[in-house]
Amino acid sequence: MPRKIKVNKGDRYGRWTIIKEVEKLVGSRRFLCKCDCGTVKEVSLTHMRNGRSKSCGCYKKKKVTKHGEGHSRLYQIWCDIKQRCLNESCDSYKNYGDRGITFCKEWSEFKNFRKWALSNGYKNNLTIERIDVNSNYSPSNCKWITKSEQSMNRRNSIEITYKNKTKPLKEWVAILPDELNLNYNTIFSRLDRGWSIEKAFETPLKGCSQ
Incomplete structure (x- = not known):
């Protein structure tokens, strides 16, 4: 059983200062907190620890005003990266944060991410891609590619479990019997x-409906 995290009055998470613990809501520990701007509110401990809640909202408004891109596509890409790396409630977290994938300290501020993006070919029709899928989001491990390129990369990285063995699909195709006349596509x-x-791997191409 996980050890209960110790939280004391006066502890800080972002712009929140802990006042006291209150009743749980749907299993999540919650605390009455005071924001640096003076707002008092109940906040989930999980959300404070993973960075989802840093303030009552005043901090986000301050950032949007500062760089003027609170609704830009690039800003949303940056937010999405943070969500899948830090937010346990995010649907994609299991494929990123839960695997230890995070982003470099430099990109914790949007202005630095924006500077890198604009200096490295960012365009509105491109998406961000990690060069090494097992490594973090950082300037040395990211690039901008088209959606079709990203789709192809995902196709090439598909792993299939067949007869209790797991291999990339392209490796399975290479060892399937020649008489089946099957290719990757x-x-x-x-x-x-x-x-x-089983049906996809064992049905010969000749004479079957495609």
Whole structure:
């Protein structure tokens, strides 16, 4: 059983200062806190610890006013990166933060991320991609690519478990019997249409409906 995190009156999380612990809400520990601007509010401990809640909202308003891009696409990309790396409630967290993927300290401020993006080819039709999918978001490990390139990269990294062994799909294709006459695109298309792995791998191309 995880040890209960010790939180004391006066502890700070972002712009919040702990006043006292209050009744839990849906299993989450909550605290009455005072923001630096004077606002008093109940806040989830989880949200304070993972950075989802840094203030009553005054801090976010201050940042938006400062760089003037609170509604820009680039700012949303930066927010999305932080969410999937830090927010346990985010649907993508299991593929990022839960795997230890985070972002460099330099990018904790949007202005630094923006400077890197604009100096490295950012355009509104491009998406951010990590060069090493097992490493963090940082200037040395990120680049801007088209959505079609990103889609192809994801296709190439698909892993399939077949007969109790897990390999990238492209490796499975290379070792399937030649008489099946199967290629990567055929199998990918079958799986995308809902075929079982066994059927997709074992049905010969000749004479089957594609």
